[in-house]
Amino acid sequence: MREPLKCRASPRAGPAAACVILLGTVLSASVVHAETARVARVYDGDTVLLEDGRKVRYLGINAPESQEPLSRKAKGRNEELVLRKVVRLEYEQERGDRYGRLLAWVHVGYDVVNLQLLREGLAHAFIIPPNGIRTLEILQAQEGAREKRLGIWRHIRGGLKVTAVRTEARDTGDLTTGEEYVRLAAVSPRPVSLRGYRLLNESGRIYTFPDVTIAPGLTVLVVTGRGQDGKDPQGQLRLFWNTASPAWDEKEDTAYVEDPAGRLVDVFHYKGRRVSRRPPARAGKGD
Numbered sequence: 292m293r294e295p296l297k298c299r300a301s302p303r304a305g306p307a308a309a310c311v312i313l314l315g316t317v318l319s320a321s322v323v324h325a326e327t328a329r330v331a332r333v334y335d336g337d338t339v340l341l342e343d344g345r346k347v348r349y350l351g352i353n354a355p356e357s358q359e360p361l362s363r364k365a366k367g368r369n370e371e372l373v374l375r376k377v378v379r380l381e382y383e384q385e386r387g388d389r390y391g392r393l394l395a396w397v398h399v400g401y402d403v404v405n406l407q408l409l410r411e412g413l414a415h416a417f418i419i420p421p422n423g424i425r426t427l428e429i430l431q432a433q434e435g436a437r438e439k440r441l442g443i444w445r446h447i448r449g450g451l452k453v454t455a456v457r458t459e460a461r462d463t464g465d466l467t468t469g470e471e472y473v474r475l476a477a478v479s480p481r482p483v484s485l486r487g488y489r490l491l492n493e494s495g496r497i498y499t500f501p502d503v504t505i506a507p508g509l510t511v512l513v514v515t516g517r518g519q520d521g522k523d524p525q526g527q528l529r530l531f532w533n534t535a536s537p538a539w540d541e542k543e544d545t546a547y548v549e550d551p552a553g554r555l556v557d558v559f560h561y562k563g564r565r566v567s568r569r570p571p572a573r574a575g576k577g578d
Contacts, residue, residue, distance in 0.1 A: 325381045330373045336365025336413055337405075338392070339373060346392040349405045350383060351429045351508075353417035353454050353476060358560055360446045365413040372404050373397060383422040385525070394422065406432045412442025415452065415478050416508030420526025430508055434480055449556025450479030451488060451548050454510070456561050458541040471539055472514040472529075473546050477505045485511070487551030493544050495571040498532045515539070 332340040336354025339347050354369070355362040379398040387393055397404040406425070408414040409432035416429045437444045455474045473490060477483045485500035490513055498513055501520060505511055511528045515538045518531040532538060539546075543562035547570035550556050555570065 324386070325379060327377055327379050329377050330375060333366060333370045333374050335362065336369050336408060339369070339397075346390075347380065347395050347397065348388060348390075348392040349408075349414075350394050350396050350422060351416065351418060351425055352405050352409055352414035354408065354414040355443060356454075356559075361413060361442055364442070365408065368408065368411065368413055369404070372399060372402075372407065378404070383424050385422050396425065403428075405429075409433050410436055412436035412439070412444050415443060415447070415476065417454065417476055417510065418508040419510055420522075426508065430480075433508070437480065447478055447557075449548070449550055449554070450477060450481075450483040451475050451485075452478045452557050453546045453548060453559035456539055456544065456546050456559060458537065458539045458544075470514060470516060471537055472512045473539075474510055474512050475548070476510045477507050480507055482506050489549045491547040491549070491570045492538055493540070493571055496534075496538055498538075501530065503528070503530070 328341045328343065328345075330339045331342045334340065334346075335357070337349040337352055341347060354365040376399055380393065380395040381398065382393070382395055385394060403425075405414075406428060409416065409429065416433045418426055418429065436442065452475060453473060454476050456472075457474075458471050475490075482504050484502070484504050486502040488500040490498040490500070500513075503511075503520070505528065509528070511530060513530050513532060515532045515534055517533045518529070520530045522528050543560070545561075546557075546559040547555060548557040549570065
């Protein structure tokens with residue numbers, strides 16, 4: 292049985308955040324496996340290529356995408372830290388992702404690069420079960436950057452952030468055949484109640500979140516198809532739009548997130564270059 296985690300929140304976070312980590316996400320404080328390798332190329336702030344041809348996606352963090360502020364700075368800093376260097380890779384329970392990339396903690400000497408990027412505000416916490424050994428360290432590193440308003444924390448406006456939109460045509464075979472989804476991360480120091488938040492696309496279709504709460508650093512999938520809300524066997528929270536047709540344009544689209552008061556808290560555009568910072572007129576709730 293996993294024991295409760297003792298933690299201390301920032302005074303700014305308030306008493307509700309005294310221990311915001313979900314107990315089921317923190318595993319044994321040991322790695323599953325470790326090895327050394329040399330980095331041949333840096334793709335961005337959280338993904339690298341090893342000399343032997345394997346790709347590594349950093350555990351516990353998500354750096355800005357190419358269309359987002361500070362993406363170049365995050366990539367450049369990652370290059371400074373690891374490019375052409377021998378690194379030690381540490382793995383957790385789930386060692387790879389569906390893209391064939393290794394999921395690892397990347398060490399250079401005594402430094403953990405994943406945590407260093409968090410401390411400098413060049414990434415945010417991104418914890419996907421069943422991995423989660425360093426949850427407390429991740430949130431502490433992030434909170435230090437947030438309090439100093441470093442890097443991305445000058446741009447993040449709310450408690451939820453879109454990290455990916457996967458369309459049906461692009462990702463046939465993901466999780467279930469033909470599934471499409473939006474992944475969002477909780478980037479608040481407090482647990483985020485999703486009740487009343489809304490997710491919109493460029494055509495004005497709306498998904499309204501149910502009354503569920505997500506802890507800091509964890510993620511939620513909003514799946515377009517039909518299903519039952521809840522956690523999958525790995526512990527990932529999945530919510531279903533329950534629409535009869537795809538919600539996201541495979542060529543290009545924009546995901547907008549509004550809080551319960553109607554304030555825009557995030558905009559995520561994929562493909563194409565033109566994007567409106569304002570959500571469109573609302574077409575209705577779903578189909």
